[in-house]
Amino acid sequence: MLTIQNLHVSVEGCPILQGLNLEVKAGEVHALMGPNGAGKSTLAAVLAGKEGYEITEGEVLFEGRDISELSPEERSHAGIFLAFQYPVEIPGVSMIQFLRAALNAHRAAKQQEPLDTAELMALLREKAALLKLDPAFLSRSVNEGFSGGERKRAEIFQMAVLEPKLCILDETDSGLDIDALKIVSDAVNALRSPTRAFLLITHYYRLLQYIRPDVVHILVEGRIMRSGGPELAVELEEKGYEALLSTA
Amino acid sequence: MQPIEEDVLARHFSREYEWGFESDIEQEYAPKGLNEDVIEFIWTKKKEPPFMLDFRMRAYRAWRDMREPHWLNAYYDPIDYQEAYYYAAPKSISQNRPRSLEEVDPEIRRIFDRLGIPLHEQEILAGIAVDAVLDSVSVATTYKEKLAKMGIIFCPISEALENYPDLVKRYLGSVVPYNDNFFAALNSAVFSDGSFVYVPKGVKCPIELSTYFRINARNTGQFERTLIIAEEGSYVSYLEGCTAPRRSEHQLHAAVVELIALPNSYIKYSTVQNWYPGDKEGRGGVFNFVTKRGIAHENAKISWTQVETGSAITWKYPSVILKGDNSIGEFYSVAVTNNYQQADTGTKMIHIGRNTRSRIVSKGISAGKSNNTYRGLVQVLPSAENARNFSQCDSLLIGNTCGAHTFPYVEVKNPSAIVEHEATTSKIGEDILFYCNQRGIPTQEAVELIINGYCQEVLANLPLEFAVEAKKLLAISLEGSVG
Ligand SMILES: Nc1ncnc2c1ncn2[C@@H]1O[C@H](COP(=O)(O)OP(=O)(O)O)[C@@H](O)[C@H]1O
Ligand SMILES: [Mg+2]
Numbered sequence: 001m002l003t004i005q006n007l008h009v010s011v012e013g014c015p016i017l018q019g020l021n022l023e024v025k026a027g028e029v030h031a032l033m034g035p036n037g038a039g040k041s042t043l044a045a046v047l048a049g050k051e052g053y054e055i056t057e058g059e060v061l062f063e064g065r066d067i068s069e070l071s072p073e074e075r076s077h078a079g080i081f082l083a084f085q086y087p088v089e090i091p092g093v094s095m096i097q098f099l100r101a102a103l104n105a106h107r108a109a110k111q112q113e114p115l116d117t118a119e120l121m122a123l124l125r126e127k128a129a130l131l132k133l134d135p136a137f138l139s140r141s142v143n144e145g146f147s148g149g150e151r152k153r154a155e156i157f158q159m160a161v162l163e164p165k166l167c168i169l170d171e172t173d174s175g176l177d178i179d180a181l182k183i184v185s186d187a188v189n190a191l192r193s194p195t196r197a198f199l200l201i202t203h204y205y206r207l208l209q210y211i212r213p214d215v216v217h218i219l220v221e222g223r224i225m226r227s228g229g230p231e232l233a234v235e236l237e238e239k240g241y242e243a244l245l246s247t248a
Numbered sequence: 249m250q251p252i253e254e255d256v257l258a259r260h261f262s263r264e265y266e267w268g269f270e271s272d273i274e275q276e277y278a279p280k281g282l283n284e285d286v287i288e289f290i291w292t293k294k295k296e297p298p299f300m301l302d303f304r305m306r307a308y309r310a311w312r313d314m315r316e317p318h319w320l321n322a323y324y325d326p327i328d329y330q331e332a333y334y335y336a337a338p339k340s341i342s343q344n345r346p347r348s349l350e351e352v353d354p355e356i357r358r359i360f361d362r363l364g365i366p367l368h369e370q371e372i373l374a375g376i377a378v379d380a381v382l383d384s385v386s387v388a389t390t391y392k393e394k395l396a397k398m399g400i401i402f403c404p405i406s407e408a409l410e411n412y413p414d415l416v417k418r419y420l421g422s423v424v425p426y427n428d429n430f431f432a433a434l435n436s437a438v439f440s441d442g443s444f445v446y447v448p449k450g451v452k453c454p455i456e457l458s459t460y461f462r463i464n465a466r467n468t469g470q471f472e473r474t475l476i477i478a479e480e481g482s483y484v485s486y487l488e489g490c491t492a493p494r495r496s497e498h499q500l501h502a503a504v505v506e507l508i509a510l511p512n513s514y515i516k517y518s519t520v521q522n523w524y525p526g527d528k529e530g531r532g533g534v535f536n537f538v539t540k541r542g543i544a545h546e547n548a549k550i551s552w553t554q555v556e557t558g559s560a561i562t563w564k565y566p567s568v569i570l571k572g573d574n575s576i577g578e579f580y581s582v583a584v585t586n587n588y589q590q591a592d593t594g595t596k597m598i599h600i601g602r603n604t605r606s607r608i609v610s611k612g613i614s615a616g617k618s619n620n621t622y623r624g625l626v627q628v629l630p631s632a633e634n635a636r637n638f639s640q641c642d643s644l645l646i647g648n649t650c651g652a653h654t655f656p657y658v659e660v661k662n663p664s665a666i667v668e669h670e671a672t673t674s675k676i677g678e679d680i681l682f683y684c685n686q687r688g689i690p691t692q693e694a695v696e697l698i699i700n701g702y703c704q705e706v707l708a709n710l711p712l713e714f715a716v717e718a719k720k721l722l723a724i725s726l727e728g729s730v731g
Pocket of ligand 1: 036
């Protein structure tokens with residue numbers, strides 16, 4: 001589904017990703033771990049098409065297609081979703097209005113008619129229940145006054161609504177208490193399917209106890225230094241980055 | 249939030265002003281320019297009662313001795329008042345006022361159809377009574393009989409002068425005196441039509457009363473005059489909408505609106521202003537220099553809501569004189585400026601009575617090379633024991649070439665008053681746009697969504713059909729300003 005070859009990315013002339021390779025197949029869950037500043041969010045931003053991230057070398061293929069020329073919304077329509085590390089507030093715009101616009105943009109890209117209000121509300125209520133969110137939450141402004149944990153849950157809720165193919169979760173587990181972590185993990189597990197892939201960016205082994213990854217990667221200074229099975233995360237938990245990488 | 253880089257602001261106004269069509273209607277004019285003879289001409293043409301000649305003449309003389317003000321935070325070239333016509337009326341109307349919709353000139357009907365004004369009977373049943381003012385003369389006032397049964401008067405002010413001269417005489421100029429300011433004096437001297445509303449004691453007007461203004465003739469100013477009287481315990485909601493054809497020269501629109509809210513009454517006044525804003529280079533467009541003021545007696549409430557998207561220059565401060573104890577004044581405003589538009593708008597809340605309350609919510613949105621100023625005065629007089637005011641003035645900038653300014657004046661002469669002011673300035677940042685884009689929402693649509701959210705508190709105060717129209721206008725006036 002996602003093939004990244006020798007990816008080099010600079011931000012404001014400063015090289016951040018330096019020869020990153022990654023292959024994610026449909027149905028798989030990959031965990032991406034690494035110290036602060038390693039370039040994890042940079043990778044997420046590049047995949048989502050954020051402006052200002054310059055690919056200086058290498059390529060990113062999504063379903064066999066080079067996506068570097070696609071706008072962020074085209075990538076979204078193609079099925080790439082990013083659960084943000086720091087979701088922004090949109091004052092005065094309710095979650096219903098926001099997701100109506102998002103869903104209908106996705107539908108328009110597929111030459112489908114917009115959803116009517118009844119269909120929309122039914123869908124939103126169903127997905128809110130999956131995240132154990134009170135339906136009243138749908139009428140609140142997007143992320144406005146949400147606690148850190150609520151924001152993260154709201155991101156996964158949006159993901160459930162948009163049903164993407166590639167789900168990138170950037171530190172979704174940070175700031176979640178244990179109950180919320182369980183809710184989010186249950187929702188992600190429920191969304192796992194043979195046609196969908198996940199890239200979980202995390203610092204914590206904790207999340208991976210709930211969502212079992214197929215592959216674990218360790219990103220350091222813009223490069224994947226090690227990849228392995230779930231046991232790699234256990235080893236990292238025991239040794240820490242420095243010791244882990246020096247034994248490699 | 250990060251500001252949007254200037255180079256991201258590429259396209260401006262991909263859509264042109266949609267309401268700029270011109271119509272070919274034969275007009276009857278007063279002689280060009282302004283002098284005592286012209287005043288008398290207008291008075292004679294309109295067959296007004298004698299007190300009106302006196303009112304107009306006093307206003308004219310006061311105006312003649314005043315100087316054109318330029319203190320606003322915007323620039324306009326001095327206007328040559330002798331180059332304009334102060335009375336222009338479609339011939340078919342001024343010669344013979346239509347009695348029913350069927351008698352209205354088909355060309356005029358076509359204009360209003362293009363404006364989407366519900367003049368037809370079916371649409372009237374939808375619940376809006378419309379008084380349509382084309383240049384200077386009211387074309388047709390619908391729904392009149394239904395209202396008349398409840399004792400509500402809703403008619404062109406010229407008709408009110410004919411049928412209810414005592415009511416007009418009693419209240420005209422009582423809130424905005426004939427010599428209040430330069431443009432109000434000019435209006436008092438030359439106004440030729442506008443709307444009149446009278447709601448009797450205890451009556452709640454069951455429908456929204458609505459007026460559409462349109463400037464059509466060339467070189468005419470539009471000076472409409474609106475007078476709304478809500479008797480004790482009554483309620484009325486009034487809407488005005490405006491458009492003008494595209495012209496390369498500026499057109500002056502100097503209206504006066506007076507609201508009288510008697511004890512325990514409530515007047516809700518909503519405006520969606522979409523006068524021609526001028527072209528992308530700042531040529532042409534309407535000068536919207538308007539005086540709007542209401543007086544609230546005991547326990548009465550006046551609420552102004554305005555969505556200002558049009559005009560080359562918008563210069564107005566809908567105000568409330570909180571005279572009676574426990575009276576309430578509200579001002580909800582969205583002012584959008586793009587390209588070379590300039591707006592200097594806000595409100596005045598004058599607290600005189602005890603326990604008076606006022607609330608101000610102003611949202612300024614600037615794009616292009618425009619300039620958007622909020623100017624407001626909250627005045628608490630010594631008599632206003634326990635007065636309360638809350639003001640929220642927010643500015644939103646799109647791009648780096650526009651300006652936003654806030655001048656909140658506060659004068660408190662009673663120590664028991666509590667006056668609160670909050671202000672924010674923000675930009676539509678890349679982060680929020682990227683967030684929307686990532687969810688599949690294209691930038692233009694994202695901007696509309698963000699703007700509507702930003703204006704939510706104001707738009708929520710508009711009657712539903714107007715809110716829909718206002719949202720469309722916001723979208724159109726900012727189209728192409730981002731991305
Ligand atoms: N907009 C930016 N401009 C310059 N440097 C940046 C920018 N964003 C991130 N960086 C730098 O890129 C590196 C990687 O950042 P990031 O991808 O956020 O790391 P991670 O998510 O792994 O903690 C860091 O050194 C950070 O300081
Ligand atoms: Mg990060």
